[in-house]
Amino acid sequence: MFREFASDDGATGGASVCAVGVDVSGLLPAFDVNAVADVDAVVTAAAVGVVDCVVVGSDPPTASLSGFVDAVDEVAKRVPVVVVTHGGDGAVADALAAGADEVVDVTRADAGDVLAHRVHRAVEYAGSRRALGKAEEFFEQALDSMMDAFYVFDETGRCRYWNSAFADVTGLSDAELEGRPAPDFVVNADRERIARAIAVILETGAATVEVDLETATGDAAPYELTGTRLTDADGDVIGFCGVGRDVSGRERRERELRRQAEQLSVLNRVLRHDIRTTANIVAGYAETLPDHLSAADEIAEAAHDLVALGERARELERAFETDVTKKPFDLGAHLRRTVDDLEDTYDATFSTFAPNALWVSVSDRVPFVFENVLENAAEHNEGDTQRVDVVAREEHPRDGGPWAVVEVHDDGPGIPEHEREVFDATAETPLSHSDGLGLWLVNWLVEDEGGTVTVDTGPEGTVVVVRLPLADEDDRRA
Numbered sequence: 305m306f307r308e309f310a311s312d313d314g315a316t317g318g319a320s321v322c323a324v325g326v327d328v329s330g331l332l333p334a335f336d337v338n339a340v341a342d343v344d345a346v347v348t349a350a351a352v353g354v355v356d357c358v359v360v361g362s363d364p365p366t367a368s369l370s371g372f373v374d375a376v377d378e379v380a381k382r383v384p385v386v387v388v389t390h391g392g393d394g395a396v397a398d399a400l401a402a403g404a405d406e407v408v409d410v411t412r413a414d415a416g417d418v419l420a421h422r423v424h425r426a427v428e429y430a431g432s433r434r435a436l437g438k439a440e441e442f443f444e445q446a447l448d449s450m451m452d453a454f455y456v457f458d459e460t461g462r463c464r465y466w467n468s469a470f471a472d473v474t475g476l477s478d479a480e481l482e483g484r485p486a487p488d489f490v491v492n493a494d495r496e497r498i499a500r501a502i503a504v505i506l507e508t509g510a511a512t513v514e515v516d517l518e519t520a521t522g523d524a525a526p527y528e529l530t531g532t533r534l535t536d537a538d539g540d541v542i543g544f545c546g547v548g549r550d551v552s553g554r555e556r557r558e559r560e561l562r563r564q565a566e567q568l569s570v571l572n573r574v575l576r577h578d579i580r581t582t583a584n585i586v587a588g589y590a591e592t593l594p595d596h597l598s599a600a601d602e603i604a605e606a607a608h609d610l611v612a613l614g615e616r617a618r619e620l621e622r623a624f625e626t627d628v629t630k631k632p633f634d635l636g637a638h639l640r641r642t643v644d645d646l647e648d649t650y651d652a653t654f655s656t657f658a659p660n661a662l663w664v665s666v667s668d669r670v671p672f673v674f675e676n677v678l679e680n681a682a683e684h685n686e687g688d689t690q691r692v693d694v695v696a697r698e699e700h701p702r703d704g705g706p707w708a709v710v711e712v713h714d715d716g717p718g719i720p721e722h723e724r725e726v727f728d729a730t731a732e733t734p735l736s737h738s739d740g741l742g743l744w745l746v747n748w749l750v751e752d753e754g755g756t757v758t759v760d761t762g763p764e765g766t767v768v769v770v771r772l773p774l775a776d777e778d779d780r781r782a
Contacts, residue, residue: 319356326361331416342366350380373403384426453548461486475520491516505531632775636662650682658696663775664708676742685716707771718761
């Protein structure tokens with residue numbers, strides 16, 4: 305709230321006045337008048353805040369009148385300067401042109417009363433300006449401390465006020481922001497939406513719209529923009545103000561929730577299908593036991609499949625729960641460790657060709673990707689040689705990347721078509737049974753990490769190629 309200033313003479317009684325080159329102490333008995341020699345003394349007093357008003361003649365010592373006023377204004381912008389003249393044509397106009405706040409002709413009979421009134425008025429007005437200036441500084445600081453962009457547009461839709469956050473996100477200078485039409489702040493595709501939103505604000509009082517804002521980096525960022533109509537004292541519309549908030553984080557969270565919902569939907573469908581199928585096998589063979597005891601082997605195998613399916617579902621659950629924060633990870637070292645472990649489990653012959661260090665920027669879920677791909681290559685390889693070759697390298701294409709590329713070659717029978725379909729899905733994955741559950745999860749996880757998976761399978765075997773973003777040099781040293 306702004307405080308009210310009293311209008312009675314006593315409100316400024318005792319104000320400190322510096323008189324420069326003139327004797328006005330007899331004319332200002334209600335004020336604390338201090339006679340000083342020149343502008344330097346006034347500047348010193350004004351700089352430390354011990355002067356409320358300056359009274360000076362039209363020809364001050366050591367400086368022109370305009371130079372005197374400028375010197376005072378430079379150190380104390382809101383200390384008023386009252387000029388006293390001794391008549392003469394044009395004296396008042398000259399003093400006002402030099403920047404004086406008030407001018408008094410001391411040759412008039414009521415000079416004392418007039419001077420006291422003018423000094424009082426100047427001090428009162430200066431106090432009001434100081435209060436207003438402090439309020440302006442406070443609100444400007446408050447608005448600039450906001451993380452969200454704040455803006456004010458006039459009734460024609462041109463920018464008139466903004467905070468530092470709005471300037472930072474747009475990357476525009478004050479001169480470029482002043483008067484800029486609102487549609488020019490967003491991408492071409494959203495300019496009509498902005499125009500419609502402004503019309504709604506001015507007509508109904510408020511509106512909110514989501515658009516892509518053109519940012520300082522040249523990219524488009526999703527922003528939620530609000531607007532509230534502004535009116536003057538007569539109720540006439542003078543513009544609107546509002547706040548802009550970056551909602552890219554919210555959109556990412558919404559996409560992640562949709563992705564998780566789809567993951568759970570797939571998992572639920574797979575488990576329903578395979579558990580129902582396997583349970584039917586168990587029930588069917590159980591009914592034949594009285595006549596065919598050999599059916600016990602089929603029951604045992606079906607039960608084993610149910611247990612394996614439960615273990616795979618648990619693996620999926622752990623993958624979904626793992627921390628998704630990206631950090632530097634030495635993929636080359638991980639590949640060598642994984643191959644060493646698998647050589648003790650499978651009969652396949654493994655070979656690894658990888659640099660000593662291959663740093664990627666990924667989450668803790670990535671190890672599961674390569675464990676699954678390599679296990680799949682070894683487990684389903686029923687060829688005579690049973691080879692699994694792992695080749696890892698850096699790739700620096702001209703467009704995109706750079707990437708860490710891992711190729712897993714096997715000479716097995718290949719991946720069935722219905723399992724490879726997960727890599728071709730553009731909407732909801734077509735996975736409907738657990739045979740391709742591992743590959744489905746590999747595809748999901750790599751996409752979440754910003755990478756890609758491709759599969760090439762044929763009579764001579766299968767090649768699975770995984771691309772992941774390389775870590776920055778600074779991240780590798782961290």
